[in-house]
Amino acid sequence: MKIFNTLTREKQELIPIKEGEYRIYACGPTVYNYIHIGNARPLCVFDVLRRYLEYRGNKVIFTQNFTDIDDKIIRRANEEGVTFSEISEKYIKEFKTDSDGMNVRAATYHPKATENIDEIINIVSTLIEKGYAYEAQGDVYFSTKKFKEYGKLSHQPLEDLEAGARINVGEVKRESMDFALWKNAKPGEPSWHSPWGEGRPGWHIECSAMVRRYLGTTIDIHCGGQDLIFPHHENEIAQSECCNGAPFSHYWMHNGFITVDNEKMSKSLGNFFTVRDVAEKYGYEPIRYLMISCQYRSPINYSFDAIEQCKASLTRLYTCRDNLDFALKNACDEADVNDEETKKLISSRENEFIEAMEDDLNTADAIGVLFELVRDINTRVNEGVHSKALVEYAINTFDTLTGVLGLLYQRKKADSLDEKIEELIQKRAQARKEKNWAEADRIRDEIKAMGVVLEDTPQGVKWHLA
Numbered sequence: 001m002k003i004f005n006t007l008t009r010e011k012q013e014l015i016p017i018k019e020g021e022y023r024i025y026a027c028g029p030t031v032y033n034y035i036h037i038g039n040a041r042p043l044c045v046f047d048v049l050r051r052y053l054e055y056r057g058n059k060v061i062f063t064q065n066f067t068d069i070d071d072k073i074i075r076r077a078n079e080e081g082v083t084f085s086e087i088s089e090k091y092i093k094e095f096k097t098d099s100d101g102m103n104v105r106a107a108t109y110h111p112k113a114t115e116n117i118d119e120i121i122n123i124v125s126t127l128i129e130k131g132y133a134y135e136a137q138g139d140v141y142f143s144t145k146k147f148k149e150y151g152k153l154s155h156q157p158l159e160d161l162e163a164g165a166r167i168n169v170g171e172v173k174r175e176s177m178d179f180a181l182w183k184n185a186k187p188g189e190p191s192w193h194s195p196w197g198e199g200r201p202g203w204h205i206e207c208s209a210m211v212r213r214y215l216g217t218t219i220d221i222h223c224g225g226q227d228l229i230f231p232h233h234e235n236e237i238a239q240s241e242c243c244n245g246a247p248f249s250h251y252w253m254h255n256g257f258i259t260v261d262n263e264k265m266s267k268s269l270g271n272f273f274t275v276r277d278v279a280e281k282y283g284y285e286p287i288r289y290l291m292i293s294c295q296y297r298s299p300i301n302y303s304f305d306a307i308e309q310c311k312a313s314l315t316r317l318y319t320c321r322d323n324l325d326f327a328l329k330n331a332c333d334e335a336d337v338n339d340e341e342t343k344k345l346i347s348s349r350e351n352e353f354i355e356a357m358e359d360d361l362n363t364a365d366a367i368g369v370l371f372e373l374v375r376d377i378n379t380r381v382n383e384g385v386h387s388k389a390l391v392e393y394a395i396n397t398f399d400t401l402t403g404v405l406g407l408l409y410q411r412k413k414a415d416s417l418d419e420k421i422e423e424l425i426q427k428r429a430q431a432r433k434e435k436n437w438a439e440a441d442r443i444r445d446e447i448k449a450m451g452v453v454l455e456d457t458p459q460g461v462k463w464h465l466a
Helices: 037-055 069-079 084-101 114-127 159-165 203-214 227-246 277-284 285-292 306-331 337-359 363-380 389-404 411-431 436-451
Strands: 002-005 012-013 019-025 059-064 135-136 141-142 179-184 199-201 219-225 249-257 258-260 299-301 452-457 458-466
Touching: 002 249, 012 141, 012 159, 019 037, 019 159, 019 203, 019 277, 037 059, 037 219, 037 258, 037 277, 037 285, 037 299, 059 203, 084 141, 114 135, 114 141, 114 179, 114 203, 114 227, 135 179, 141 227, 141 277, 179 227, 179 458, 203 227, 203 258, 203 389, 219 227, 219 337, 227 249, 258 337, 277 285, 277 306, 299 306, 306 458, 337 363, 337 389, 363 389, 411 452, 411 458
Parallel strands: 019 059, 019 219, 219 249, 258 299
Antiparallel strands: 002 012, 135 141, 141 179, 179 199, 452 458
């Protein structure tokens, strides 16, 4: 597999440190509000990365943090008259609701910044001892000029970065590009005891501490949105490599931005949407589909038309899968003369899917292959009667590929309805046989009220979720 490494600015063969195992860190949310659709993209994209690597037979140790102490969290807590931990715990819960809704699998580890204060203090102390950081009036800053490779991820020399930097009021750092590792406590703010007095960690140091504790000093892949390249990821590299004396991450993956109706998403423009807002109107799965519908480094434009198109595409996929269930019920035991040819065609689609994903996680092309498979299934499997072996092979391939993309997970809901729906379908069939059309219509309406649509066909009754 080749991926575009932000560090080298080229596609590189993805080679793990330990064969058959990938250690991946993805920057998680600052939990002071509901996540917005921009946050949804890295969640869905890197969930697909994890699923694909596992599908290819690898073990994946995936860590995603929660920043549960931050200026925004403290501000929100003060506005609502509650503690910072009440705010962070509330929005961690809401995050899980939204991520579960988009079928994002829970990380192997979901550490919180406040659970890693000792590790943070340990790293800051080491950086001071090695001469890379300094204490000033209870604050501790990293000295960027001490790290000669600073700027290697964003590909900007320190001199260029310094041009737009300044020292804000209240900061006591020596140079404009120095950044806070530890912040002196302000009145009324939560704080922890440290060698430099009461205080709390800076934003960047949290991730370095959690990467080292849960994944080790050097990891395979670090990922996040393009907006994190500078300064967050640049600063992570600097403090981690200076502390540990080892490369921080071999590969860096960054997803592209999301616009809304071709404009940058902004509360001031009135085009700011949370995942919850969109899900309440369209459901969660169309959001996931949209987030992986383009190659992850390309920009995505969110619009009502775009999300409606995603819903329509999902309907095609669900219909194909429902038709496969129906074909299996009507399948025969004997193989058709063309079954082997059809199996080879289906197998070739899986190979094409792999080829797309191996090329820098190209989910757009992979989805294209999936719809080629849908066409093949509709013309080769769902028409007429075929052997159970062929239909089961088609089902297994279809479920495997949609599963790698994390799609069609609403079928679990359908599975729970199976027994009840089938019972009602039998009652309706009996009513039709007795020419009791009123009763048949009543049962059809009852089934429709359950969110299920019936379709009468020459082969029998099909049903699918509305």
